[in-house]
Amino acid sequence: MIIAPKIKGFICTTAHPAGCEKNILNYLAYLDAQPKINMPEIKNALVIGASTGYGLASAMTASFSLGASVTAVALEKNAKANRTATSGFYNLAAYKKQADARGLKLTPVIADAFSNQAKSKVGEIIVGADDPVRQHNKIDLLVYAIAAPARIDPDTGERYSSVLKPIGNAYSSKGLDLNSYKMNEIAIAPASEPEINNTVKVMGGEDLKLWVDYLTKHNKLSENAIVLAYSYIGPSITHGIYLNGTIGAAKNHLKQTADEISSRAYVAVNKAVVTQSSAAIPVVSLYISILFKIMKEKGLHEDCTEQIHRLFKKLADGENLTDKNGFIRIDDWEMRDDVQNEVAERWTRVSDDNLSELADLDGYRSDFIKLFGFGLDGVDYNADIETIVDEATLGFINLTE
Numbered sequence: 001m002i003i004a005p006k007i008k009g010f011i012c013t014t015a016h017p018a019g020c021e022k023n024i025l026n027y028l029a030y031l032d033a034q035p036k037i038n039m040p041e042i043k044n045a046l047v048i049g050a051s052t053g054y055g056l057a058s059a060m061t062a063s064f065s066l067g068a069s070v071t072a073v074a075l076e077k078n079a080k081a082n083r084t085a086t087s088g089f090y091n092l093a094a095y096k097k098q099a100d101a102r103g104l105k106l107t108p109v110i111a112d113a114f115s116n117q118a119k120s121k122v123g124e125i126i127v128g129a130d131d132p133v134r135q136h137n138k139i140d141l142l143v144y145a146i147a148a149p150a151r152i153d154p155d156t157g158e159r160y161s162s163v164l165k166p167i168g169n170a171y172s173s174k175g176l177d178l179n180s181y182k183m184n185e186i187a188i189a190p191a192s193e194p195e196i197n198n199t200v201k202v203m204g205g206e207d208l209k210l211w212v213d214y215l216t217k218h219n220k221l222s223e224n225a226i227v228l229a230y231s232y233i234g235p236s237i238t239h240g241i242y243l244n245g246t247i248g249a250a251k252n253h254l255k256q257t258a259d260e261i262s263s264r265a266y267v268a269v270n271k272a273v274v275t276q277s278s279a280a281i282p283v284v285s286l287y288i289s290i291l292f293k294i295m296k297e298k299g300l301h302e303d304c305t306e307q308i309h310r311l312f313k314k315l316a317d318g319e320n321l322t323d324k325n326g327f328i329r330i331d332d333w334e335m336r337d338d339v340q341n342e343v344a345e346r347w348t349r350v351s352d353d354n355l356s357e358l359a360d361l362d363g364y365r366s367d368f369i370k371l372f373g374f375g376l377d378g379v380d381y382n383a384d385i386e387t388i389v390d391e392a393t394l395g396f397i398n399l400t401e
Contacts, residue, residue, distance in 0.1 A: 001387050003084055005374045009178050010279035012087075012372040018385055019373025020090035021097075026376075027057070027305045028098055031064045034309055039316045041224070042066050045141040046122065048073045048113045048211065051088030052371065053275040054230050055145030057308035059106075060095060062141060065309060069105035071125055071139075073113050075148075075400070079387035087372045092396075093389045100394075110391075111399035113146055114207050116154040119214045121399060126220045138222045139215060144208045144229040147277040151202040154210070162202040163246055164281055165191035171240045174350070176286035178279065178368075181361055183352050186283060191246045203250035205229070205257025212261050226315065227265035229254055233331065234272060235340050237287055237347060247281075259326065266321075268328040271307055274367035287343070289359035290350065291334065294342045296360065300333045303367075 006013045045062040049055035050072035062068045076089040092108045099106035107125055111118035126139060150161045165171075165188055175186040191199070200206075208229060215221035231251040233243055242248055251267075258265040272278065272288050279285060295301040302310070311330045314321060323329050333339070346358045355361060369375040391398055 001082070001084070002382060002384055003387070004381070005369055005372060007369070010276065010285075012369070012374075014084045014372065015087035015090055016373035016379070016381065016385075017085070017090045017093070017387060017389070018383075019370075019376045019379045019381070020087050021094035021373075022376045022379050023370060023373060024060075024091060024094035024098065027060055028064060030305050031061060031309065034065065036067070037061075037065045037309075037312050037316050039066050039312070042068050042140040042226070044069045044071075044126070044137050044139050045143065046071045046073070046126075046139045046215075047143040047145065049145035049147065050074050050108075050143075051076050051086075051092050053145070053147070053273070053277070054270060054304050054308060055143065056088075056091055056095070057304040058143040058145060058228070060305065061308050061312050062143075063095075063099055063104050063106060064102075065312060067104065068141065070099075071107045071109060071122055073109045073111060073118060073122060075112050076110055077400075078389050078391060078398075084387045085389055089389060090373060093394055096394045096396075107395065107397065109397045109399065111397075112152070114148075114151045114154060115399075117399055119211060121397065123214065123218050123220055125397070126215075138220055138225070140222045140225050142211065142215070142221065142225060142227045144211065144227070146203075146207065147275075148202055151207065153201075160198040160201040162199040162250070163191055163195045164241065165189070165195060166240050166245045167191055167196060167249065168244075169240075171245070173237075173240070173283045174286060175283045176289060178285060181355075181365070183286065183350070183355060188241065196246050196249055199246040200250045200253050203247060204253030205255075206253075208254065209257050209261065212265075224264060227258065227261055228315075229258055229265075229267050231255065231267050231269050231327070232272065233269050233335075235287075235335070235343065237343070238281075238284055241281065241283055255327070266328050267326075268311055269331045270311075271302060271331045271334045273304055273307070274364060274371070275304075276371060279368060285364065286350070286359070287347075289361055289364045290343055290346050291339070292363050293358065293360035294339055294346070295333065296363070298339065300336075300339065302333070
């Protein structure tokens with residue numbers, strides 16, 4: 001199949017296997033160029049939501065910078081008929097090839113992470129008594145990096161859907177239309193109480209606690225294991241729709257849950273980056289475009305892999321790890337006064353007439369299509385390419401079939 005991007009707004013319905021593989025190789029080249037991170041206590045890592053964005057970066061850093069064995073859980077789809085696989089599926093396939101080539105243990109588990117079935121299967125993998133190929137010891141690092149639109153309660157079967165809405169008051173702001181890359185006006189009504197509660201059920205800490213409880217109950221989590229989840233705070237420009245909105249309420253619940261789990265459970269606040277999730281947030285696309293322009297001008301820009309590598313180095317160092325609220329702040333470069341003052345100044349002036357001057361539209365477009373394996377140097381996009389991943393040969397465990 002010859003594959004072209006099919007983009008509508010913040011969704012791309014196709015992915016390119018060779019392009020996704022090139023992305024993985026680029027991430028790996030960066031990790032290879034960095035000193036190894038000295039965390040010998042982390043021999044086994046479990047990353048939930050490991051196929052894209054910060055989850056993928058966490059899994060790869062655990063593999064290639066720490067030398068850990070990794071179990072990578074993600075809900076993705078292989079190719080079928082005239083439909084390509086999801087980019088996350090191709091990412092995991094390319095990552096698995098590189099891990100295998102280096103003798104590193106990686107077990108991709110394709111599953112709904114919210115399900116009891118996923119937890120049970122991961123438990124089997126960790127023990128692995130009947131399967132020496134997949135034999136793991138207890139988990140020393142648990143990374144929870146789920147961003148999902150919906151969740152089915154594993155016990156009741158009730159479905160909950162998350163929404164991206166303000167709380168209390170309607171929200172209005174300028175934004176960026178990803179179909180035209182022109183500015184637009186955004187107006188969103190406030191969430192109802194059920195919508196707030198449902199978003200917390202999906203994006204809060206309930207499932208993280210279920211994972212920790214399951215692993216602890218079955219003696220599969222190391223006594224001093226690090227538990228790590230991710231969040232975002234951002235500037236006041238975005239607070240109405242994020243920090244003070246439904247997603248913010250869910251992230252608050254996530255932080256409360258982490259605090260209850262153990263003194264080694266942390267929430268890291270990361271930098272704004274282009275992901276499928278962030279692209280869906282009104283106003284954030286415009287903010288990111290302006291932010292990237294400024295951070296690149298100042299030599300401060302980082303992608304997911306660079307951010308997570310810096311986070312893991314901070315974990316290894318252990319000193320001054322958290323702020324006064326208990327967060328690990330890896331958004332510190334984004335939130336520098338000189339950066340945010342410049343963002344605020346440009347925000348007041350930005351219009352369609354000067355958008356390309358004040359914001360990094362080309363960089364945003366490039367980062368967005370690269371998520372799906374397009375726009376990468378060295379990839380022949382006119383070539384006829386196989387789209388189906390040979391899961392059995394790569395040792396995928398697929399619970400969705």
